Amino acid sequence: MKKRNFTLRLGLILFALVLLAGCYSKKELVYLQDSEFNKEYPTSIKNRRPDYRVQVNDVLQIDVRNPDPTTTALFSKSSGNMVNGNVNPAYLYLSGYSVDDGGFISIPIVGKVKVDGLTVNEAETLVQTEIDKYLNNASVEVKLVSFKISVLGEVNNPGYHLIYNGQANILEALAMAGDITQFGSRDEVKLIRQTNDGSEVILLDLRDAGLMNSKYFFLLPNDVLYVEPSKEQVKRANLEPLGVVFSALTTLALFINAYVNLTQ
Known part of the structure; x- marks a missing residue:
């Protein structure tokens, strides 16, 4: 007995x-928690997307237009290759202007233009000034086509993702990656960011609504998010x-x- x-x-x-071992509380799973959030009125949170500055190895797409397409063609590469109605991302890289180790892009006829350290808008203004020396009534548009982020770890669809709208925040990146699995940690997500001096790593708590005030809420090109396994996992x-x-x-x-x- x-x-x-x-x-x-x-x-x-x-x-x-x-x-x-399999128990999870709501507090561990919910994003952006704040006791001030309520059903009666919206909570205002001020934040500003950081200005990204062009770096070595970035790829810029430059579109030059004016009434004479023959002359315009001398300055512009093809603006894209359509596949089933969508622009082929690989073609954007191949047809774009890569920033060399010295921080320059090389534009036909114009020559080398230093864009390293400029915002995309500043680079567009500079290229417009250079093109105006050769063309009248030209319109120049510059876009960053090397805006890529990577999401790894405990997410449903790990990998890299291309951003086409010029900005992305952490929640959008997680949406692209199929969200964090139930086994992923939400209070210690690693953000790895490239800088001129190398890389920086910071731990982010996705449960804290204060994250939306942080400069790390918006992602920059080549950012990497790594979601660690939770302690319960x-x-x-x-x-x-x-x-x-x-x-x-x-x-x-x-x-x-x-x-x-x-x-x-």
Whole structure:
């Protein structure tokens, strides 16, 4: 009888451990939590997307237009290659102007123009000034086509994603990646950002509504988001081999109990 009680207790302990390993509270899963949010009126949060400055290895798409298409063609590469109604991203890179190690782009006839350190709007103004020296009534448009972000770790669709609208925030990036899985940590998401001096890493708490005030809420080209496994997931992973051991012990206890009953 005592052995049976021991076996039952051992099974109940194992069952309780499994339940505890899989428990999640709402507070651990909900994004942007703030006690000030309510149903009566909207909460205003002020933030400003940081101005991105062109860096070495960026790719710019330059579109030059004027009434004479033949003359315009001397300054512009093809503006895109349509595939099933969509622009082929690879073609945008191939037809764009890469920023070389010195921070210059090389435009036909105009020559080299230094754009490193400029915002995209400043680069557009500078290229417009240079083109005006050769064309009358020309219109210049400059876009950054190398805006790529990567989302890795505990998300449903990890990988890199291209941004076409000039800006993206963290929530949009997670949406592109299919959102964080139930096993992903929301309070310690790593943001890896490239700088002129190398890389910087910061931990972000997606549960905190104050994140929307942070300069890291909006992403910049080449940012990487890494979602770590949650502590509960780590505990669960650690419990798996422990569960095998408990299962083996339970089975052994049952065999011992059956053997004792047979020999009595």
